[in-house]
Amino acid sequence: MRRTDTVEERSVRNAIILAAGEGKRMKSAIPKVLHPLLGRTLLGHVLAAAEPFLEHGTVTVVVGHGGDLVREHLAQVAPEARPVTQEERRGTGHAVRIALDANLELSGTVVVLNGDIPLLRAETLAALVHTHEHTGASATVLTAEVGDPTGLGRIVRNRGGEFSAIVEDRDATPEQRAIREINSGAYVFEAAALREMLGKLSSDNDQGEEYLTDVIGMLAAAGAPIVAHRAPDATETLGANDRAELAGLRALMRDRINGDWMRAGVAIVDPATTWIDVTVTLERDAVIEPNTHLRGATSVGEGAVVGPDTSLIDVVVGPGAAVVRTHAVSSQIGPQASVGPFAYLRPGSQLGRKAKIGTFVETKAATLGEGAKVPHLSYVGDATIGEHTNIGAASVFVNYDGVRKQRSVIGAHARTGADNMFVAPVTVGDGAYTAAGSVIIKDVPPGALGVSRAQQRNIEGWVQRKRAGTAAAEAAEAALAREQSHAGAGEVAETGPADEQ
Ligand code: UD1
Ligand code: CA
Secondary structure (H helix, E strand, O other): OOOOOOHHHHHOEEEEEEEOOOOHHHOOOOOHHHOEEOOEEHHHHHHHHHHHHHOOOEEEEEEEOEHHHHHHHHHHHOOOOEEEEOOOOOOHHHHHHHHHHOOOOOOOEEEEEEOOOOOOOHHHHHHHHHHHHHHOOOEEEEEEEOOOOOOOOEEEEOOOOOEEEEEOHHHOOHHHHOOOEEEEEEEEEEHHHHHHHHOOOOOOOOOOOOOHHHHHHHHHHOOOOEEEEEOOOHHHHOOOOOHHHHHHHHHHHHHHHHHHHHHOOOEEOOHHHEEEOOOOEEOOOOEEOOOEEEEOOOEEOOOOEEOOOEEEEEEEEOOOOEEOOEEEEEEEEOOOOEEOOOEEEOOOOEEOOOOEEEEEEEEEEEEEOOOOEEEEEEEEEEEEEOOOOEOOOOOEEEOEOOOOEOOEEEOOOOEOOOOOEEEOOOEEOOOOEEOOOOEEOOOEOOOOEEOOOOOOOOOOOHHHHHOOOOHHHHHHHHHHHHHHHHHHHHHHHOOOHHHHO
8 A cells, every 4th residue: 555656646636626515504505615705615715725736637526416506616716627526415435436437547646625624725735735745645634623523523543643543423432522633624645545445435324425534444444554634723624514604714714814914014903894805915004994895806005095884896996095985896996096985986987096086976987087086976977087177066977868878078177067967978178167057968178168057047026925924935034124224234334434445
């Protein structure tokens, strides 16, 4: 049972990821391994941990329950991985056998990972493989010492402390149940040894399944060298069986990610309410205020302040920008730009340097040049706004005629009045103004004032006549009476000294 492969063969590393289980206790239409956890699915995290080894090897993912969904996901996140279907879930040993049967040429070192251990670090897996290859073991298993081992396979050692077997919780004796060293579900095998023992597995256990873990016990019994490699951080080995446990893993992952960023120079004001996907990048001196969610391909530049109460999904935040109480998706916020409070940036919003999107403003496919501002209560959809232009409060870019969406363009250094409607497609030239309350349906040339509204006329005494006896009528009469008496006083004052100044 000694290793006989050459160095070259050993450098070919293969991984098998077991992902055919349903995860019944999740009570979900989605297979367990596809549930999300801060930027990746559970399976995505496992693939990411295995990725560094697999560039020159093979990745086989055993799929079964919800196999079509899992295949689809793999095509997106790891197209080089090869899915193999396990028609009937007959245990982890059976699953590995199916993977090996689909890879008859597979030799050398084989990493086997349960698909539901998302906190496993790439470095830990690297150390596991390194240990395996440098001890010449037939099998190396990642173990951990945990406070509550309930439900997990226990590492049983002989009197000399050497590995002897893995016993599942439900098959364990009371003494074995007291063992707190558990099997994480991450292993490295010698392909030939694994293949040989998988052929001898029985399903003579409480679940009637073929246990992968029995392969290791059988190898040990045959005198093959087995190494139990203790994980430095037991939380890395945790799995989730239901949504409450998944939330527990998510909190651990959150703490890990936040801790890494804080050590890298990012200020996280309230780590307990800050949720950052593993895919996000942050620069030093960025400040993340409480209750902030940074997701997907989001990045935050140096010294930018994000939050509180902000969600950014695939958003690039430039250095020195401020984003307060905002929900933003697939957008770019330029250096020193300012967004919110209470802003909604929809996909395709692009803010130049020092641009501003203010309070109760929604944007979509909108480009703002350097220093351009939309400070209050507006909708900017399908629009380009030139640099240093100010859009008056409560303006709407009317981009949809019921059939088509069209763009409008406002030039540079323009000043548009409050409560404008820009009916697309329309262009306002550089340096142009528009009057408050205007509906702009025709282009406004550079430097022109665009006005479009009816002349105001006042119908004197209308309220007193039509709404006689109301509080409004009484207030109006009182005001008019005051005006008259002031006018009288004014006539006197006209001759007074104040008027000579
Ligand atoms: C397994 C280990 C246990 C270990 C624990 C760590 C066995 C027998 N037991 O138990 O020692 O402490 O993981 O979390 O391996 N799967 C398949 N096909 C199957 C059965 C399972 O692909 O027929 C996949 C599952 O989708 C899952 C993984 O294998 O990703 C582990 O299966 P699971 O049923 O969760 O095993 P545990 O009972 O947790
Ligand atoms: Ca499990």
